[in-house]
Structure formats: C-alpha cells, structure tokens
Amino acid sequence: MTTLSPTPTFLDETNAERIVAVLREDIVRLTLKPGDPVSESETALRFGVSRQPVREALIRLSQLGLVNVRARKATRVVPISEKAVLDARFVREALEVEIMRRAAQMATPGWDRELRLLLGSQEEAVAAQDLSAFHALDEAFHRKIAELAGVGFVWDLIDAQKAQLDRVRFMTLDSNLALSLEEHKAITAAILAGDGAKAEGVLRKHLGKITTHLATGRQRFPDYFVSR
Amino acid sequence: MTTLSPTPTFLDETNAERIVAVLREDIVRLTLKPGDPVSESETALRFGVSRQPVREALIRLSQLGLVNVRARKATRVVPISEKAVLDARFVREALEVEIMRRAAQMATPGWDRELRLLLGSQEEAVAAQDLSAFHALDEAFHRKIAELAGVGFVWDLIDAQKAQLDRVRFMTLDSNLALSLEEHKAITAAILAGDGAKAEGVLRKHLGKITTHLATGRQRFPDYFVSR
DNA sequence: TGCCTCAATCTGGTATGGAAGATTGCGGCG
DNA sequence: CGCCGCAATCTTCCATACCAGATTGAGGCA
Structure with a gap:
C-alpha cells in the first residue's frame, strides 16, 4: 500500500x-x-x-x-506505440543535437573536471553492473551538458519525452553499460575539443539504440503495445 | 462577457x-x-x-x-521573461531545424503543389496587409512542412512553445509580412531542391527575428516583463 | 444453445462547502 | 506622523455529493 x-x-x-x-x-x-x-x-x-x-x-x-x-x-x-516512441526519439534527438552543438561551441577547460567526475561515477556503476545507478548517472550526464550549455531548461522537455523511451528501456533492461559509457566518453571528448559535428554524430548513434530495444521489447511484451 | x-x-x-x-x-x-x-x-x-x-x-x-x-x-x-522567450526559441529552432533536414531529404515533386497553395494564400494576405490572416497562414505553413515530413506530432510541441513567442509577437505587431513571405518561399525552394542545409540556414534567420521583437517589446511594455 | 434486453454498477465531469495559509487595510499606540 | 497588530477577506487545495453516459452481467426469450 x-x-x-x-x-x-x-x-x-x-x-x-x-x-x-x-x-x-x-x-x-x-x-x-x-x-x-x-x-x-x-x-x-x-x-x-x-x-x-x-x-x-x-x-x-x-x-x-x-x-x-x-x-x-x-x-x-496508454499502450506503448511504436510511433509515439519514435516521435519521442525524434524530439529528444533534435533537442539534444542542438545542445551538443552549442556545448561544443561554448566549451571551456573548466568543463573537463565536471564531466570527468560524472564519467568516473559511471565507471564504478559499470564495474558493479549496477543498472539503476548507471541509469541515474546517464540522465545526470546528459542533463549536466545541457546545464553547462546554458539550456538546462530544455532538459525538462527531454525528460517528459524520456518517459516514453524509458518504458521501452525498462522492458528490455538495456544492459550494455560499457558501450554507453564509451559513447559518453566520446561525446565528452568531442565537446571539449570543440568538435560539434563529432559530438552530434556520436549522440545520434547513442540515441539510435532505442530502435533495437523497441524491436526486442515488442517481441517480449507484445500486449504492452498498441495493436496496428 | x-x-x-x-x-x-x-x-x-x-x-x-x-x-x-x-x-x-x-x-x-x-x-x-x-x-x-x-x-x-x-x-x-x-x-x-x-x-x-x-x-x-x-x-x-x-x-x-x-x-x-x-x-x-x-x-x-506569468510575466514575460527574456530567458523563457529565448529558451522557447531554442526549442522551436532545434525542433524545426530537424524537421527541415528531414523534409529536404524526403521531398517529392508532389509537395510542390501543396506548399505553393499555402504560399499563394500568403501572397493575398500580404497584399491585403491582413496581419491575423497571415499569422494563421504562417502557422499553417510551418505545420504543413512538419506533416509532410511525417512528424506532425512535433508541431504540437512547437505550438506549446509558440505561446511564449506569440505574446512577444503580439506586443510588437510584427508587420514585415513581405519579408516573412520571402523567407517562406526560400525555405520551400530549398526543401524541394533537397538542400537541407540551405533550408536550415534560412529558417534560423527566419526565427532569429524574435530577438529584435523582444527588444522593442520590452521597450514598449516594460512592465509586462519580469524584473531582473 | 444463443442472443437480446435491461438494470445495477462502473466511469469521469461538475457543483459546492469548508479549511488553512496569504493578503490587505484599518485602527490603535507610541 | 509612523509603525505595528489584528481582523476581514482573499487565495488555492481538498472533500463530498450528484449527474449522465458507458459497461457489464444476469435473466428471459426464441
């Protein structure tokens, strides 16, 4: 209760x-x-x-x-709808790509410490295979970049979209933490180097994983999805 | 009443x-x-x-x-906040830039007729200097592009952001309809030509006008704004 | 057996009253 | 004259009651 x-x-x-x-x-x-x-x-x-x-x-x-x-x-x-999930991905990707570009433009050496701190915590979560801890740190990492870029507000919107995406994530219990961490590192490096295009590319791939989760999730829990 | x-x-x-x-x-x-x-x-x-x-x-x-x-x-x-308006612009720009890219990729000759139809109505509104008609057509134009690109859903989000932006627009009674129409034409041409980068460029400039409106609006109605 | 009907019971939408904190303005006091 | 305190009046938030449409299940009829 x-x-x-x-x-x-x-x-x-x-x-x-x-x-x-x-x-x-x-x-x-x-x-x-x-x-x-x-x-x-x-x-x-x-x-x-x-x-x-x-x-x-x-x-x-x-x-x-x-x-x-x-x-x-x-x-x-609401049942999970493939379209709704992909729409949410579109929105998140559009917003976060713009954040990455902006972050890469604005990056200063001072950011290095803040980001590496979060990456360090993620290392520990990966080592412990602590899914929920990593999940929280994942969100914190993305949010931190938005805040550093001066658009922390935008993350609230992304957060709303993330509700749709997270449901799928929880269905599949995405477990390739090491890969996610590597991508986080690549994003961090690109931003600090001022390479917005690189950061954008990695991010798009990073977010693209939802499509495979969608497929496996749908296979495992077909009745969670809206019929079509 | x-x-x-x-x-x-x-x-x-x-x-x-x-x-x-x-x-x-x-x-x-x-x-x-x-x-x-x-x-x-x-x-x-x-x-x-x-x-x-x-x-x-x-x-x-x-x-x-x-x-x-x-x-x-x-x-x-809520008082108008410069930050909130710029945040809304950021969000709208991020989303719509992505829509433009996608539209340019997907464009087919069939789109030509639909878009030119809307541009024609806009011509008339400009000729009649009918602000509110043009405003409605402006929104319809942007929404149509989103729908053609298969992401009509996204426009609902933009619409929510637009509330903030429109308040400023109504303060300044933005009247350079001819210029807006020209930009719409340029966007249309770029999309139909498959030139996403061009469409993106024009759009960013198109949306950038809000900053000048913000300045003049703040000057004319200072007490509508949050003090800072 | 199978279908149809109808009533009991569910649903969310609205109206209204009361509670507690915030605001305001007036009156008394220094 | 200026300031402080208190009471009247505001505010949103919550509880309760009622309404009409939707759903469901049982019973009757073919």
Whole structure:
C-alpha cells in the first residue's frame, strides 16, 4: 500500500504533485502496465485522499502522454506505440543535437573536471553492473551538458519525452553499460575539443539504440503495445 | 462577457478544455496581461461554471508555462521573461531545424503543389496587409512542412512553445509580412531542391527575428516583463 | 444453445462547502 | 506622523455529493 509521505510535507508540495511523481514512476517502471486502468476512486483509496487531487494528477499525466483520460471511459495507461516512441526519439534527438552543438561551441577547460567526475561515477556503476545507478548517472550526464550549455531548461522537455523511451528501456533492461559509457566518453571528448559535428554524430548513434530495444521489447511484451 | 458556447458541445469536449482554449488565446493576445491575476472564482463566474473546471484549466495552462499556480497564492499570468522567450526559441529552432533536414531529404515533386497553395494564400494576405490572416497562414505553413515530413506530432510541441513567442509577437505587431513571405518561399525552394542545409540556414534567420521583437517589446511594455 | 434486453454498477465531469495559509487595510499606540 | 497588530477577506487545495453516459452481467426469450 502506497501512502503519501505524511512527515515531510516538502515545502508547499501538494498532494496532487506527490501523486503525479508516484504514478509516473509506476508507469515508467511498468509497475502499472500499458493498458491497465487507473481508476480515480481506486487511486484515491490507495493514496488515502479524495478523488480530486488524484484527478488533477491524472490530468498532468495525460499531458505527459502517459495516461489516456476520456469522459466517462476508464482512464488507462496508454499502450506503448511504436510511433509515439519514435516521435519521442525524434524530439529528444533534435533537442539534444542542438545542445551538443552549442556545448561544443561554448566549451571551456573548466568543463573537463565536471564531466570527468560524472564519467568516473559511471565507471564504478559499470564495474558493479549496477543498472539503476548507471541509469541515474546517464540522465545526470546528459542533463549536466545541457546545464553547462546554458539550456538546462530544455532538459525538462527531454525528460517528459524520456518517459516514453524509458518504458521501452525498462522492458528490455538495456544492459550494455560499457558501450554507453564509451559513447559518453566520446561525446565528452568531442565537446571539449570543440568538435560539434563529432559530438552530434556520436549522440545520434547513442540515441539510435532505442530502435533495437523497441524491436526486442515488442517481441517480449507484445500486449504492452498498441495493436496496428 | 465570455460565455461557453452552449450550442455545439463539440463532441465530448469538456468545459475545462474550452476554458483552456479561451484563456490561452486571451493570454497570448495580451487581453490578459502578464502579471494579471486569474482567480478561480472570478473566472468561474465569467464562464458560468463552477470553480472545478476552471481549476483544471488553470492546471493545464500552468503546464504550458502561461500561468503560475501556487498554493494559497493568487494565480497570475506569468510575466514575460527574456530567458523563457529565448529558451522557447531554442526549442522551436532545434525542433524545426530537424524537421527541415528531414523534409529536404524526403521531398517529392508532389509537395510542390501543396506548399505553393499555402504560399499563394500568403501572397493575398500580404497584399491585403491582413496581419491575423497571415499569422494563421504562417502557422499553417510551418505545420504543413512538419506533416509532410511525417512528424506532425512535433508541431504540437512547437505550438506549446509558440505561446511564449506569440505574446512577444503580439506586443510588437510584427508587420514585415513581405519579408516573412520571402523567407517562406526560400525555405520551400530549398526543401524541394533537397538542400537541407540551405533550408536550415534560412529558417534560423527566419526565427532569429524574435530577438529584435523582444527588444522593442520590452521597450514598449516594460512592465509586462519580469524584473531582473 | 444463443442472443437480446435491461438494470445495477462502473466511469469521469461538475457543483459546492469548508479549511488553512496569504493578503490587505484599518485602527490603535507610541 | 509612523509603525505595528489584528481582523476581514482573499487565495488555492481538498472533500463530498450528484449527474449522465458507458459497461457489464444476469435473466428471459426464441
């Protein structure tokens, strides 16, 4: 039974916001499976609140494309759609390519330390084969580059897209951490060298892996996908 | 007094959705000015509904970055922030550059007719100096390219960003329609010729105009902007 | 057996009232 | 005159009740 943290009442965080965070995690990690119904009243019971904050959380999640809310029809976790995933990839790639270009232009020697720090932590995660740690560090790495390039805001958008992509990633439990780390290193080197085109090329390949994950994921969990 | 269309009840469109559309337009067209309070109860009275659908509309608008909803503080139209506008431009440019590249790669002779049709309508709007018609056609043109490139979905994201940009545009009443039309023609030609780099170049310049609008807008309406 | 009908029960959308924190303005005091 | 405190009034957030359409399942009929 998930209950809302009664103690911290973190700043002014509202119930609805906490519910969004929990449900989003449930959906991305496939605890709530694609197609599962997410009833307002049941969810309200689960969190020990009324329907209202749940309802508002679902509105937010629907804007993230994670649930499908229609009048007088059951709200459901949206099935994974190949098109939606590829669209999300398109958006992420477009945004992050531009970030890479900008980062390569702006790079200063001072960046070296910050990036190598993150790469070091990734080394450890790879050595320990700690998937979830690496996943978190992966995100931190990409976000850090955006922040260094002065467009940290953009990462919030990418994060929204990533929800679609992460569901696929969690289906396949992408495990080639060493390769990802190598690509991160290549990206870092290209940026520090001011070679935007190189960074762009590596990034596109880096992100392209989602297509193979998509195929294997679809094979392993066909009923998580929208029929076509 | 704005009242909700009582007749159509368009499909299953909900009150909250209609309110979103109206308020968004009010904000983008500066009928609701940056900093203006948008009270739940007053807005409910205005639309002749209860506070609940208004509240949900405000949640959606806050996710679009148009209003600022905080617990127990007055909800207000977010002031225009130079950074937010430039961020929105960054996002739009990144996405649309990628669309242009893709469009140039995929272009077929069949596209010619569709695009020239829109350009023709724009000619008329320019001749009539009909700003709002041109504005609508401008959006239709960019959206059409995205659709032709098979990524119409992406335009929904751009549309969300455009809300920030359009507020500035409405402040300055950008009137150099002829120049915009010329750029549209250049973009069309580049795409049909398969010259992605050329299309990208023109587009970047096309979108770059926002910076001058930002300057003049800030000069004319300083109190619409966030202080810094 | 198979299908059709209808009622019980589900769904999300809306209305309303109350609660607690924020804001505001007035009145008293130094 | 200026400042402080408090009460009236605002705000959003949440709980509860009700509504109409959708779904479902059981029962009756052919």
